[in-house]
Structure formats: structure tokens, C-alpha cells
Amino acid sequence: MDDASVYNMGSAVELSGALVMWLAVFLRVPTARRSRQQRMLLLAVAGLAGSITVYLDPVTAALDRTFVFAQSCGLFMNVWGVFSSALILDFVLAAMSRRRPWLVYGAMAVTTVTLVVLNATIAPNSGCVTSEHVPWYSLFWWILVAAHLTGTIPCAVMCVRYSRQAKRDRAFRLGLVLLAGGFISSSVFWTVVLAFLLARPAWLGALFPLNIGITAWLMTAGTALPLLLTAHRLARNAAALWRLRPLWRELVEAVPHVALDAPRGRFRETLGGPQAVYLRLYREVIEIRDAILVLRDYVTPQTVERAREYVSMRGLPEHRFEPAVVACWLAEARRTKANGALPLPNPTASASFRGHDLHDEIEFLLEVHRARRIVAGFPPDSVRPTRSTPVPDGYGEQMAEAVRPEPQPQSGAQREP
Incomplete structure (x- = not known):
């Protein structure tokens, strides 16, 4: 040259x-x-x-x-x-x-x-x-x-x-x-x-x-x-918001009072600036979690045990096992609530989920959403429980710490190039 x-x-x-x-x-x-x-x-x-x-x-x-x-x-x-x-x-x-x-x-x-x-x-x-x-x-x-x-x-x-x-x-x-x-x-x-x-x-x-x-x-x-x-965080949060929307809609239909606002279009929810999209995603995760905690009162330990036995026969990887169990008993809880059964409050159960941040919680919930395809073969309960018992559902209140707001970049030349 x-x-x-x-x-x-x-x-x-x-x-x-x-x-x-x-x-x-x-x-x-x-x-x-x-x-x-x-x-x-x-x-x-x-x-x-x-x-x-x-x-x-x-x-x-x-x-x-x-x-x-x-x-x-x-x-x-x-x-x-x-x-x-x-x-x-x-x-x-x-x-x-x-x-x-x-x-x-x-x-x-x-x-x-x-x-x-x-x-x-x-x-x-x-x-x-x-x-x-x-x-x-x-x-x-x-x-x-x-x-x-x-x-x-x-x-x-x-x-x-x-x-x-x-x-x-x-x-x-x-x-x-x-x-x-x-x-x-x-x-x-x-x-x-x-x-x-x-x-x-x-x-x-x-x-x-x-x-x-x-x-x-x-x-x-x-x-x-x-x-x-x-831009990467915005795209990641918008994608998570889009993918979580079907699960959110199902649970909010079952437990309407957990939703802060009336449902909007799936595409419309993903539009906005980085902070707005992040706050919507954070709120949606909290609402899904609240709905799950409410629906826990509509299943029994026997239902959860049957869900574990059912999922164990599917040969799923370890990281997909607990989400699949949750998906199974959630489906049963929604059926039970739709049939007009009254909730039987349960004492707080220990959490088996060990996420560290909002991203881990989103991945867990997405696995719950993906596991819905195996729920169709899960047999429903034939008898409604008559007394309150704890539900070892693998999803507890300690997730409040796991979904704390994502830290924002600090201002100043020494924190952002």
C-alpha cells in the first residue's frame, strides 16, 4: 500500500x-x-x-x-x-x-x-x-x-x-x-x-x-x-417486561387487587425512557410476587408434594425444577380460587429461592412462565383442605430483598466516563 x-x-x-x-x-x-x-x-x-x-x-x-x-x-x-x-x-x-x-x-x-x-x-x-x-x-x-x-x-x-x-x-x-x-x-x-x-x-x-x-x-x-x-439496560428491561407480561396478566386476572394500575397494552408498556421502563418492570415483578403469595393460600402441602413428584418425572435441569413446581401449584391455586373456594391463610414458609437481585428474580419468574407448557398434565386436587398448613412452595417473603431497586450510576467524572 x-x-x-x-x-x-x-x-x-x-x-x-x-x-x-x-x-x-x-x-x-x-x-x-x-x-x-x-x-x-x-x-x-x-x-x-x-x-x-x-x-x-x-x-x-x-x-x-x-x-x-x-x-x-x-x-x-x-x-x-x-x-x-x-x-x-x-x-x-x-x-x-x-x-x-x-x-x-x-x-x-x-x-x-x-x-x-x-x-x-x-x-x-x-x-x-x-x-x-x-x-x-x-x-x-x-x-x-x-x-x-x-x-x-x-x-x-x-x-x-x-x-x-x-x-x-x-x-x-x-x-x-x-x-x-x-x-x-x-x-x-x-x-x-x-x-x-x-x-x-x-x-x-x-x-x-x-x-x-x-x-x-x-x-x-x-x-x-x-x-x-x-441502551443495553433499556433493551434488557423492555425485553423482560415483554416476556413477563403473559404471566403477569394470568396472575392479575386471578388476583386483581395486586395490580396498582389498570392493564395496558403489552407493546405500550415497553415504551419509554430507561427509568420509566425499569420502574414498570420492578412494579410488575412485585405484583407477580404478591399474586403468588396470595395464591399460596389456595393449595395444600399435598398439592405441592404432588407437583414435585410430577416435575421430578419430567427430567428437568436443576435450575428449572423449582420454577416448574411453582408453575404446577399456581395452576391448581388459580383453579381452586376460580371455583369460589375460600383461602386458608398459612404461616410464613422459608424461602428456597436464593436470588441476589432483580435480574435473578426475573429469570426465576421467566422459568415459571416457560414451565406452563408442562402444567396441562398436572392432575387437579379432588379435595379442598379444611385446615391451615404451611406451604413449602419454594417462594417466600425474603424475595423483597432480592427485588430491591437496581442501583443507578453515580454522577461525577469519577463514576462515569
């Missing part, structure tokens, strides 16, 4: 990277408004996205035709790059509780004025190293490279440092690693610029767009990771 092919491929990667980077920034704006540190991170990423955007050939050409300030083939993009480096450095210092805005932005202003003066006097037309043969000792480019590395290297170090501390939160750690990769890639770019000034190899200049494109995609991945995780 020749230099021209590498350059063209890199330009395509650069353009697509810039587009998705801006998309990720705009999508993160609603969540970043709630956290000052997230806003600063998003500003830093937006500044870097802007510095990448102005390096795109169509944007550079448009700037050169529009602004007198940009007539030096890249001065505008380089000044913007200094501004983005200041945003990055400000974010790093804020994350370390050592923010010095006057120092950071004052140094940015001095650097910007110095570059403009150098470009107009000592080193005119030095803004485009890929076409202008500026000397290796060009003060303009040494200052510019130093300004960028001062912002990107500390941010890369900070992201690596915090990623090593986030051992339990894999998603948070991955996001920091991706952001660190983006800042490292940006640092490599400016190191390559410095190497190009010193050695002038043509093949090195052809790598500029590809390096910029890789930086954009890494930064996009790190910035958009919380959005992807939120």
Missing part, C-alpha cells in the same frame, strides 16, 4: 470518526448537565472533536476562504487546538481537585497570541507542516506541540490511574481505558508531527489522518460507553 492509499484510507477514518464523535457529544449533553465534572469532561471532548474537525480538508478549505485569520494554511485550526488542550488540562486539574482556571486559560491566551505573532513575523505561512518546509527549529511548531502534549499526556495518565483503581466496575474501567487510549493517540500524533519536522519522511506525513481518525474513534468509544450501557 503506497502513501496515497494510506492517506486516503486515513482521511475516511478521520471523517467518520469526527462525525460519530460529535454525535456522542450531543447525546451526552442531557446527562452531563447534572454533573459539573461531566460537563467539564464533555467540554474537553468537544474541544478535541473541534480540533479534529478543523483538520478535515473540506473544513480547512472553507476556513481559508472565509476568515482572514486562517489565510496562513492552518493557523485557525492550531489556535483551536491550543484551546482544546486548555479545556483538557482544566478537566484534569479539576478531577484532581487542583483546578487553576486563571493559570490554564491565561497560559492559553499567551500561547495563542505568541503563535499569531510568530506566524505573522518570524515564521510566516508555517501553519501547514504537510506542505510548507518550515525549519526543524521552528519556534511556532515547538510551542504548538508542547501546548498539546501538556494537555493530553496528564489526561492519559489520570485515566490510566483511575482505571487501575476501578477493579470492581468493569464498565467504568473500560471507559477510562478507552479515553486514555484516545489521549495517548492524540499525544502520539503530536509526537509524530515533531518527528516529521526533524526527519521529513513522506510516509510519516501520510499517517496523519489515520492517527487523527483513531484518536476520534477511541474518544467516541470512551464518551459513548455510558450511552451504550444505558
Whole structure:
């Protein structure tokens, strides 16, 4: 592959990277408004996205035709790059509780004025190293490279440092690693610029767009990771809500008073934001559980024992055994209640379900739903019990702890990349 092919491929990667980077920034704006540190991170990423955007050939050409300030083939993009480096450095210092805005932005202003003066006097037309043969000792480019590395290297170090501390939160750690990769890639770019000034190899200049494109995609991945995780949770909860609806409807028809609201359409229930869908799912699980606890009073220990014997002959895997037992005696309890029998309250039975969170409870209930196909062959009770006895149904009140609300991501730059 020749230099021209590498350059063209890199330009395509650069353009697509810039587009998705801006998309990720705009999508993160609603969540970043709630956290000052997230806003600063998003500003830093937006500044870097802007510095990448102005390096795109169509944007550079448009700037050169529009602004007198940009007539030096890249001065505008380089000044913007200094501004983005200041945003990055400000974010790093804020994350370390050592923010010095006057120092950071004052140094940015001095650097910007110095570059403009150098470009107009000592080193005119030095803004485009890929076409202008500026000397290796060009003060303009040494200052510019130093300004960028001062912002990107500390941010890369900070992201690596915090990623090593986030051992339990894999998603948070991955996001920091991706952001660190983006800042490292940006640092490599400016190191390559410095190497190009010193050695002038043509093949090195052809790598500029590809390096910029890789930086954009890494930064996009790190910035958009919380959005992807939120979308994944939304899809998972909506799917669980959809799959649990038949079981919920059957139990609510048998025990109507457990439903908080009137039933709505199955598809309509799955629509909404992440929090709304999660709360509907949580409420539906609670209502199913409450209905099961009510229906326990309509079966006897003998019924449960017959259910266990019936299921044991089906040769089901261990993780499907208890849900199938529950499905069998639930079917009998619904028949008994529909026939007008009165409930016989039972003392609390110990729980055999050992879930840890809402996800485990949902999986248990889905197994109960799947087991309904074997219920048809379960023989009904012929005699209604005359006294109250405990029902070892494998599904007890301790599940209230198992279905506690899912923890929400903490705000702040140190909890969400």
C-alpha cells in the first residue's frame, strides 16, 4: 500500500470518526448537565472533536476562504487546538481537585497570541507542516506541540490511574481505558508531527489522518460507553417486561387487587425512557410476587408434594425444577380460587429461592412462565383442605430483598466516563 492509499484510507477514518464523535457529544449533553465534572469532561471532548474537525480538508478549505485569520494554511485550526488542550488540562486539574482556571486559560491566551505573532513575523505561512518546509527549529511548531502534549499526556495518565483503581466496575474501567487510549493517540500524533519536522519522511506525513481518525474513534468509544450501557439496560428491561407480561396478566386476572394500575397494552408498556421502563418492570415483578403469595393460600402441602413428584418425572435441569413446581401449584391455586373456594391463610414458609437481585428474580419468574407448557398434565386436587398448613412452595417473603431497586450510576467524572 503506497502513501496515497494510506492517506486516503486515513482521511475516511478521520471523517467518520469526527462525525460519530460529535454525535456522542450531543447525546451526552442531557446527562452531563447534572454533573459539573461531566460537563467539564464533555467540554474537553468537544474541544478535541473541534480540533479534529478543523483538520478535515473540506473544513480547512472553507476556513481559508472565509476568515482572514486562517489565510496562513492552518493557523485557525492550531489556535483551536491550543484551546482544546486548555479545556483538557482544566478537566484534569479539576478531577484532581487542583483546578487553576486563571493559570490554564491565561497560559492559553499567551500561547495563542505568541503563535499569531510568530506566524505573522518570524515564521510566516508555517501553519501547514504537510506542505510548507518550515525549519526543524521552528519556534511556532515547538510551542504548538508542547501546548498539546501538556494537555493530553496528564489526561492519559489520570485515566490510566483511575482505571487501575476501578477493579470492581468493569464498565467504568473500560471507559477510562478507552479515553486514555484516545489521549495517548492524540499525544502520539503530536509526537509524530515533531518527528516529521526533524526527519521529513513522506510516509510519516501520510499517517496523519489515520492517527487523527483513531484518536476520534477511541474518544467516541470512551464518551459513548455510558450511552451504550444505558441502551443495553433499556433493551434488557423492555425485553423482560415483554416476556413477563403473559404471566403477569394470568396472575392479575386471578388476583386483581395486586395490580396498582389498570392493564395496558403489552407493546405500550415497553415504551419509554430507561427509568420509566425499569420502574414498570420492578412494579410488575412485585405484583407477580404478591399474586403468588396470595395464591399460596389456595393449595395444600399435598398439592405441592404432588407437583414435585410430577416435575421430578419430567427430567428437568436443576435450575428449572423449582420454577416448574411453582408453575404446577399456581395452576391448581388459580383453579381452586376460580371455583369460589375460600383461602386458608398459612404461616410464613422459608424461602428456597436464593436470588441476589432483580435480574435473578426475573429469570426465576421467566422459568415459571416457560414451565406452563408442562402444567396441562398436572392432575387437579379432588379435595379442598379444611385446615391451615404451611406451604413449602419454594417462594417466600425474603424475595423483597432480592427485588430491591437496581442501583443507578453515580454522577461525577469519577463514576462515569
